[in-house]
Amino acid sequence: MTKYAAPALVISECQQGLLDPPPGAFSGLAEQAADRRLVEHTAELARAFRARSLPVVHCIISHRADQMGMVPNSYLGKLAIRGRMMVEGTPDVAIPAELGPEPTDLVSSRATGLTAFYGTNLDAMLRLQRVQTLVLAGISTNVAIPGLAMEAVNRGYDIVLAEDCTAGTTAEGHDYMVKNMLAMLTRITPAADVIGRLPG
Incomplete structure (x- = not known):
C-alpha cells in the first residue's frame, strides 16, 4: 500500500457553536455530525497522526467581538453577524475535548x-x-471543506478526504457534494484506509 507523502490532518471547524448550536442555528449540520459520529471518527484519526508524530491542524472560526472585517455579503455572513455567532472568547469557538487541541x-x-x-x-x-x-x-461539506480543498489544490498540495470524518447539513447534500465536487479535487477514502497509508 502506497504511503502518503508528508501528510497532515486538517480538521475544519469542529467547534461547539457548530456541533452543539442553539436551537435553529445549524441544527441540520449538528444532527448530521452526530449521526455520522464525526467527532469520534476524527478523534481516532487524530490519535493515529499524533502517534506517528505527524501534524494535526485545527482550522477554526473566531470572529472579533467588534465584528471588524465581517461583511454581510453571504447568508452565512449575515447569520453570523445577526446572531453574534462564533465570537472569540465564547463557548462557540471551543474545540471538543475529544479532538484537542x-x-x-x-x-x-x-x-x-x-x-x-x-x-x-x-x-x-x-x-x-x-x-x-x-x-x-x-x-x-457544503462550504468550508470544498473551499479548503480548492484553495489547497491551487497551492500545490495533494488532498485526501477522510469521508467518514466529514458532514454536511443534510445526508443528500453531503453525498451530492462528495460525488460532484469533492471527487474532482480529492482522493475520497474512509479513515481506516487513511491510517493504513500513514508513514512512520
Missing part, C-alpha cells in the same frame, strides 16, 4: 471570510512542517 497540535484561527486559507497563516504553518498531503476532516 493537544500540545503538539497547530491551530489556525480565522476572523473573517468563509475558508481556512483566507487571511490566516495556515499555508505557512503547513509549509514550515514540509507538508505535501492534506487529509481533510470536519465540517462542512
